Amino acid sequence: MxxxxxxxxxxxxxxxxxxxxxxxxxxxxxxxxxxxxxxxxxxxxxxxxxxxxxxxxxxxxxxxxxxxxxxxxxxxxxxxxxxxxxxxxxxxxxxxxxxxxxxxxxxxxxxxxxxxxxxxxxxxxxxxxxxxxxxxxxxxxxxxxxxxxxxxxxxxxxxxxxxxxxxxxxxxxPYEIRLWYVPGSWVIGFLGVMVDMPTITLIAIYKSPYMLFKGWKRLFQDLIGREGPFLETACVPFAGLAILLWPMAVAGAIIASILSSFFLGAYAAVITYQEKSAKMGLFYIISSLSVFDEYSNDILDMPEGSCFPRYQYRKNISQRSKSLSRHSSLARKNQDEKNPSLRATSFKGILPELKPLKLLDRMFSECKHYGESLIGEGVIAPEDIKESRSGKGGGSRIVSIGLPAYSILQALLVSAKRDSDGLILSDNTEITTENRPKDAIFDWFFDPVIVLKDQIKAQNFSEAEEQYLSRLVLLLGDSKRLNNINDQLPPLEQRRQAEIHAFARRLCGITESLSRYPTVRRRFDGLVKLLYEDLEKKFGSTKPVNGGKVTQNLTSRIIRIVSQKSFQSRKSPGSNSQESQSLNNVL
Structure with a gap:
């Protein structure tokens, strides 16, 4: 509107x-x-x-x-x-x-x-x-x-x-604490708190009137013009409440600054301990004031810079910072060369930001799509679905970790082949730095995955190596099925195998970290339920008939036939028809 x-x-x-x-x-x-x-x-x-x-x-x-x-x-x-x-x-x-x-x-x-x-x-x-x-x-x-x-x-x-x-x-x-550096670190940390707390408090109080009147001016302009937070109807009550409670927000910002100054000053103890130097800790105390002053200026749109000096409080950081700045400038240059229109993109041209929960729903839709395909191929056995459904022993690792990792890997392979700067899903939705969720938890997942995609792109895997990596990611928790991979796929060099194993372990580790996200477990249970229902539709129900026992014999025979298809190469064109015929005979 x-x-x-x-x-x-x-x-x-x-x-x-x-x-x-x-x-x-x-x-x-x-x-x-x-x-x-x-x-x-x-x-x-x-x-x-x-x-x-x-x-x-x-x-x-x-x-x-x-x-x-x-x-x-x-x-x-x-x-x-x-x-x-x-x-x-x-x-x-x-x-x-x-x-x-x-x-x-x-x-x-x-x-x-x-x-x-x-x-x-x-x-x-x-x-x-x-x-x-x-x-x-x-x-x-x-x-x-x-x-x-x-x-x-x-x-x-x-x-x-x-x-x-x-x-x-x-x-x-093992990680250990060097006790002889602790007393000096505590002294520098205490000094940092004593210096930073009163100074940052004075800076916050000094800038609070500017924050109060600037905020009121902007809110009233948005109220009259129905812009900003007043543009969406659902946000109007909170935006109107913000006008009345803006002085309390300013007071809260001052209190937050005072509380944060304690931790900001106490971090000097960490700097002293890590750098093994009291001098670096003192440099950090002064530099932290400059950092806070410049940060508050940026938030309030005040002139840049600070009256406090900023010293280098890390050893051997100059070369690393130069290399990082050089890398970022090259990345920006490459981005501009690939997408010259981005430099003049208006706000309206920016892609809509994806929400973390919506993105999780899409990821599990990918898992369902690949899960149905892998079950049909016999790569994922019905026992895996039933084990995850029952939850015994924490469920099947192939389904809980392997299947999501496999889905993410397919997106990485497609993104690397298309030379994408982000991540491309199966429905051609592209997740980039512009539209990705602005969420710190999501960054823990997204940034390592993008690094992994760039490394996969640099490796330039062959089709056989991609297949080997896909099966390895899926079955990393099952040593018995992993042994079948070497027999079914063309032999690879030992060094190449080690690199592929390293990629698989890293991707499974990222997926395992993602599985701890608060809403992931509920969505995973829904995924297993859908796969189980799909399995029952294809191979028949295992519920009791006429009050009798569960038809275990039929289920076991179906599982045996489907499992025999696992990681078998299709040697003859009639193999699929023979397997389908045997399954039809059982049914």
Whole structure:
């Protein structure tokens, strides 16, 4: 929707919209007040039961994994045990209080947002949607939040601790703390806090009036012209509330600056310890003031620069920074040569930003597509689906890690062949730096995958090597099936095999980290359910017939025939027809 031009037309649009806005706000508030107690009760009871029920297991397994870890030295284990003790003691209290606050906030705000969103573009019968939207959907999503919280506390937590326990130490030995550097680091850290806290507080207070009046000016301009946060109907109540509460936002920014100054100054202890130099720690204390001053100037659109000097507080960083700047300039040059129009691209030409949850849905759609294909080829056996469905032993690694890694690898191979700067999915959706989700958690996944894509592109794998890499990624957790790969594919050089194994391990490691994302487990269970239902449609149901026993004989014969197809080369054109005929005979 294009904003209106002209002062009087904008003012008339605002006055005409005001009664409509107030009616929606009152309706959304009433819905929020009614639903808030129920949502808060669901989240509080559900999350509290999970926290208290798993707390003994968390305590025991945390200490067990830290003590048995080969990556940590004895002194570091002792210090981490002390820190973990504080966290474990406070976790039930913080978790339950956080659940109450989140339940109250979500239970009230979700119906309000849904009420304003009900009158958005493309919806029929707006009047009915204003009353219905945000009621039952809010209750359902509160149960979803509890389920995702359970997955994080149960699956993600134990997966992270198992990795700490099972991973081998680095080549130079376990991580350890050098005790003789600790006292000096503590002194420099204390000095950093004493210098940074009062100085940053004065800087924040000095710039707060500018932030207050500049923010009010921009918000009122957007209000009259229906631009910025006032352009979307669902955002209008929060944007209007921002005008009233903007002084509190400025005060909150000052408080946040004061709190952050403590950690910013205390980080001088880390610099001193890492660089083994008190001089570098002192240089960091001065430079941190310059960094904060310049950062606040950028946020407030004030003149660039700072009155504080910035020193180099890292040793041997000049060459690395030069190489990084040279690499980034070359990358920008190549980008401009490939896409010269990007240098003059307007805001309207930018691709719409993809949302992390929508991107996860697309990724699991890819998994479903490739999963059905691999089941049809016999590469993924029905036992793998059933093992993941039952959840015994953590489920099948081939399905839980191998299948998502296989799907990501196919996107990497396609992107490398098309010389894409991002990641191309099977539906030709391209994820680039312009439209990728602006989310720190997503960056942990996206950046390593793009690096891996560039390395795959540089390797220029042959078709046989791509097939070997695909099967290796899929079956990395099954040594028995991995042994069949060498017999089925053309022989490769030993060095080339080692490089392909390294790629497979890295991609599986990235996928395993992604599997700990809060909503991934729920989506994975939905994927397994769809694959299981598809398996039943193709090969018949295994449910009891006429109250009798499960037809295990039929199921076992189907599994045996399908599994025989696993990693077999099609030597004759009639092999597929013979296998299909044998399957039809069984059915």
């Amino acid at each position: 294009e904003p209106l031009k002209g002062f009087w037309s904008c003012l008339w649009s605002f006055l005409r919209f005001l009664p409509f806005f107030l009616a929606l706000l009152i309706l959304g508030t009433v819905k929020g007040i009614i639903l808030c107690p129920f949502v808060c009760l669901i989240m509080t009871l559900g999350n509290s039961a999970i926290i208290l029920g798993l707390w003994p297991a968390h305590v025991v397994w945390t200490y067990y994994c830290m003590i048995r870890s080969k990556q940590l030295g004895p002194v570091l284990k002792f210090i981490l045990a002390l820190g973990a003790s504080m966290i474990l003691v406070l976790w039930p209290l913080v978790g339950i209080l956080g659940s109450i606050l989140i339940g109250v906030g979500y239970g009230f705000l979700a119906p309000v947002v849904a009420t304003f969103d009900a009158v958005g573009e493309g919806k029929a019968n707006d009047f009915l949607h204003c009353f219905m939207d945000g009621t039952w959907s809010t209750i359902e999503r509160s149960f979803t939040v509890v389920r995702d919280f359970r997955d994080v506390c149960f699956y993600s937590y134990f997966s992270i601790m198992d990795e700490l326990h099972q991973r081998d130490p680095p080549n130079e030995g």
